[in-house]
Amino acid sequence: MTFEATCTAPVNIAVVKYWGKRDTSLILPTNSSLSVTLSQDQLHSKTTIRASADFVSDRLWLNGIEESITSNKRLVACLRETRALRTKIEAEDASAPKLAHLNIHICSENNFPTAAGLASSASGYACLVYTLSKLFQLPLDASDLSIVARQGSGSACRSLFGGFVAWEMGERADGADSKAVQIAPETHWPDLQALICVVSDEKKGTSSTEGMQLTVKTSPLLQERIKNVVPQRMDEMIAAIKDKDFPKFAELTMRDSNQFHAVCLDTYPPIFYMNDISRAIIRIITEYNRDGIKAAYTYDAGPNAVIYAPAANMAEIYSLLSHYFPGAAFDDSLGLLNNAAAPTTLPTNFDQRVSPVFPQGSVKQILHTKADDGPRVLAADQGLLNAEGLPKRLA
Amino acid sequence: MTFEATCTAPVNIAVVKYWGKRDTSLILPTNSSLSVTLSQDQLHSKTTIRASADFVSDRLWLNGIEESITSNKRLVACLRETRALRTKIEAEDASAPKLAHLNIHICSENNFPTAAGLASSASGYACLVYTLSKLFQLPLDASDLSIVARQGSGSACRSLFGGFVAWEMGERADGADSKAVQIAPETHWPDLQALICVVSDEKKGTSSTEGMQLTVKTSPLLQERIKNVVPQRMDEMIAAIKDKDFPKFAELTMRDSNQFHAVCLDTYPPIFYMNDISRAIIRIITEYNRDGIKAAYTYDAGPNAVIYAPAANMAEIYSLLSHYFPGAAFDDSLGLLNNAAAPTTLPTNFDQRVSPVFPQGSVKQILHTKADDGPRVLAADQGLLNAEGLPKRLA
Incomplete structure (x- = not known):
């Protein structure tokens, strides 16, 4: 059994800046912020995630280099949250394919050099969480997903939407109200x-x-x-x-x-x-x-x-x-x-x-x-993993 | 009748900075500040002021170049204040020489290039006011003089003292309590x-x-x-x-x-x-x-x-x-x-x-x-004006 999704997610550049956390593990900010989502035609992260009974462990490749998952607390949090949601779906619907327990391979690339100094963690974590939501067919809207992505990288939550996006700082200690909302879509101000x-x-x-x-x-x-x-x-x-x-x-x-x-x-x-x-x-x-x-x-x-x-x-x-x-x-x-x-x-x-x-x-x-749209789902033939579940391109 | 005084005054470098006026014409600051007075052995302004019945108008030379006095409101304020004080002395003491009505020639030099970007207005106005106080034999202490110098250039008030000097912002609308005070003399912390x-x-x-x-x-x-x-x-x-x-x-x-x-x-x-x-x-x-x-x-x-x-x-x-x-x-x-x-x-x-x-x-x-001392009085032979009352050195 193999399931796979491939998506891209955009970079966003804040016009009211995020700087300071009130909770460093949940990534809750000290102030709200607002950004413009830039076109994926120029800059994006692209991620393929495959779940397979053949995989012996979760694995991750970033820009063609294998990285540890377990040592990355933020990544672990995003995987744990989305798998828990998938487990719930499978418990409630006996016909839902059993994916939650499968190991996954994650392959992610930016189409711009990290050395360029453009924020890659925002598009990267937005793409990870969006792709996980497609793989697991989670019934979540972009604001719901933004709460998960926020725990990967704060500003990632704003890359779940196109156009003009606010990250509302929220008040709750558990972060359930610290989420992104779209102020206006990319079509609002094409100029x-x-x-x-x-x-x-x-x-x-x-x-x-x-x-x-x-x-x-x-x-x-x-x-x-x-x-x-x-x-x-x-x-x-x-x-x-x-x-x-x-x-x-x-x-x-x-x-x-x-x-x-x-x-x-x-x-x-x-x-x-x-x-x-x-x-x-x-x-x-x-x-x-x-x-x-x-x-x-x-x-x-x-x-x-x-x-x-x-x-x-x-x-x-x-x-x-x-x-x-x-x-x-x-x-x-x-x-x-x-x-x-x-x-x-x-x-x-x-x-x-x-x-x-x-x-x-x-x-x-x-x-x-x-300014342009939010994350996109790509066709299966655009995937980054080969038949064996390894990156088609290595660094 | 000729009267003359020559003095030097030091540069000061703030450790709590002055930035912002609540009154731009009296030069009253938005916050108190504190500085260290640096040695005149390296950096100073030097000023000679002569009052003479032979002079047909007030004149000023800065670093060997003649400048207009009347177009400089701040300079005019310092002259007006010190002359008013001299006028009062002469009115109260019939034996006091009549200087207040005489025209003056002011010659001032910095021993460091203005291009070096070192604050020259602080030492310059401190030296001007200190030299005027000596010429007019004003019975004012350094804090009193600092109130006059402040109206030339705010940070000049702190150059009236050696050592460690606070400029107390004061509260009064007329600025009478916005003055410099010495926190500690230069001998306090020679290290x-x-x-x-x-x-x-x-x-x-x-x-x-x-x-x-x-x-x-x-x-x-x-x-x-x-x-x-x-x-x-x-x-x-x-x-x-x-x-x-x-x-x-x-x-x-x-x-x-x-x-x-x-x-x-x-x-x-x-x-x-x-x-x-x-x-x-x-x-x-x-x-x-x-x-x-x-x-x-x-x-x-x-x-x-x-x-x-x-x-x-x-x-x-x-x-x-x-x-x-x-x-x-x-x-x-x-x-x-x-x-x-x-x-x-x-x-x-x-x-x-x-x-x-x-x-x-x-x-x-x-x-x-x-750190070093405050303004110094120099001997008559150190003066910057020649017998005719013109600068010995021109630019």
């Missing part, structure tokens, strides 16, 4: 696009898991953010999205990115994720917005910038970035340059002195993408 | 020394006058700092200084520097003063402190680091900095290298990977100094 700028960095930053708990422990300013800033900002952000009010959305996004990095800096010892290139991009976007907001930057726990903007501004923004950061590879999956050649001159009245021109390769890659 | 690292920077930062008011206007986190963080931190810092408790002094200093830059980053648009070199110095000092605090970094509104440490650690710290920042010029006025050659190896157990080695000249200069 909103994103440029991801992969920034070269000398220094590997602090892991977000360690970093956020050091902030909780040592930053006096974090409490103010949690108690007084984020609750109001969440309301304003949801309203801005519903109204498709880009200037408001952009201001809130930039302020929240700034504040996230501010509480990192207020941590002791301080945590830095942005470098001089990241800051130059902020200065360039700030100058670009001088006479009215046309773009928003945001930075996660690394130096890479994500720039949100209406589609009409994208060629101009790409041109600006190309001026200051020559030599960046451009991933044009949306056909930006084919449809409208990027201008070669800077925008009128743009004060060029806002930044020096950086050496070739300071920004390694620029990737054009957009 | 405390400082290294100033002059960092090369591509980009001129936001002026502190503009920057701090943008923070007051836009940073939600600043209010928390003002209301809840600084009052307690001031008490703890004063206790640490009185106890000569270096680890406590150092932790508070680093935390407050971090928080100042955090509220700059929480400003909209964000303000950056530290660059990748500044942050590398933080990482190096953090690693150096891993098994116990041996040094403290602090950064003002620019990328330069000031490192406070006990005298015994200075050679080791200099050696560390020289490793990561080759080619920095070293100003050894205190005889650090003569008295104890800096070690050429890194400290035991120091994790070198904390930072890359930077290119030659990334840190331009390292200057060794210490």
Whole structure:
């Protein structure tokens, strides 16, 4: 008996940031957060899970390398929760195939290099839990699944939906109300696009898991953010999205990115994720917005910038970035340059002195993408495992 | 009739930072602050002021270049206040020479380049007001004078004292209780020394006058700092200084520097003063402190680091900095290298990977100094004006 499912799940980039846990084992956050789900056409995790009576143990391959399952408490939690739900189904319905007791092989890949510094744990755990739910045919909606995925990686819960997604922090000690909800689907605001700028960095930053708990422990300013800033900002952000009010959305996004990095800096010892290139991009976007907001930057726990903007501004923004950061590879999956050649001159009245021109390769890659849908189920022939249940591709 | 005074005044570097005014014309701060006065043997402003019936107008030369007095509201306020006090003396004492109505020539120089990014307005205004008080023989103590100097440049009030100096924010609307007081004289803790690292920077930062008011206007986190963080931190810092408790002094200093830059980053648009070199110095000092605090970094509104440490650690710290920042010029006025050659190896157990080695000249200069005394009166032959009342040296 063999059962198998293969799915992909998207990356999400928060516009109200998650930083701090009130419960580190259940992964319950100190504040709500909100993100935009980016298109799987550019970036995704892909996972095949097969359950078979032939398998002698649970096994896992990540990007072609076998990893231990038992030593990964978070992964174990996701497997335990979904198997328990499958066991219940099988107990209640005698006709349901008996899968819960079978060993599984999990094979997962990202279609972007981990080295790019793009959050892979969010798409990875969302894909794991979504694929498990398909394998086990769990009668759960995306919010229910988000509660499971959250225990793998907090921000993974938001990758269970497309479009604009809030992670409601919840109040309960067991985390049953700490879940993702969709604020608006990807079809609500098709004009909103994103440029991801992969920034070269000398220094590997602090892991977000360690970093956020050091902030909780040592930053006096974090409490103010949690108690007084984020609750109001969440309301304003949801309203801005519903109204498709880009200037408001952009201001809130930039302020929240700034504040996230501010509480990192207020941590002791301080945590830095942005470098001089990241800051130059902020200065360039700030100058670009001088006479009215046309773009928003945001930075996660690394130096890479994500720039949100209406589609009409994208060629101009790409041109600006190309001026200051020559030599960046451009991933044009949306056909930006084919449809409208990027201008070669800077925008009128743009004060060029806002930044020096950086050496070739300071920004390694620029990737054009957009808000898009949630996890997808793929056809059986798209699976990552071969007939023996081993990865078709090894690292 | 000619009257003249020549004085020098020191630079001070805050360990609890001033950032934000509640009254921009009287220069009343949103929080109290505390600084260490650094030795005039290395860094000072020097000012000669002459009053003469021969002068047809008030004139001012700064670093050899004539500047307008009337267009400088802050300078006008300092002159008006001190002349009013002199007028009162002359009215009450018929034997007092009549100076208040005479025109004056002011000649002021810094012995360090403005381009070095070291706060020159603090020493400059402290020196101006101190020299005026000597010229006019005002019966004011240093705290009284600090109220006048504060109206020239906020942090100038702290340069009226040597040693460890608090600027009490005060409560009154007229600023009469917003003044500097000495927490401890320079003789209290002679073991405390400082290294100033002059960092090369591509980009001129936001002026502190503009920057701090943008923070007051836009940073939600600043209010928390003002209301809840600084009052307690001031008490703890004063206790640490009185106890000569270096680890406590150092932790508070680093935390407050971090928080100042955090509220700059929480400003909209964000303000950056530290660059990748500044942050590398933080990482190096953090690693150096891993098994116990041996040094403290602090950064003002620019990328330069000031490192406070006990005298015994200075050679080791200099050696560390020289490793990561080759080619920095070293100003050894205190005889650090003569008295104890800096070690050429890194400290035991120091994790070198904390930072890359930077290119030659990334840190331009390292200057060794210490806590020292307040403004000094110089002999008449040290004056900066010639017989005609013009600068002996022009730019």
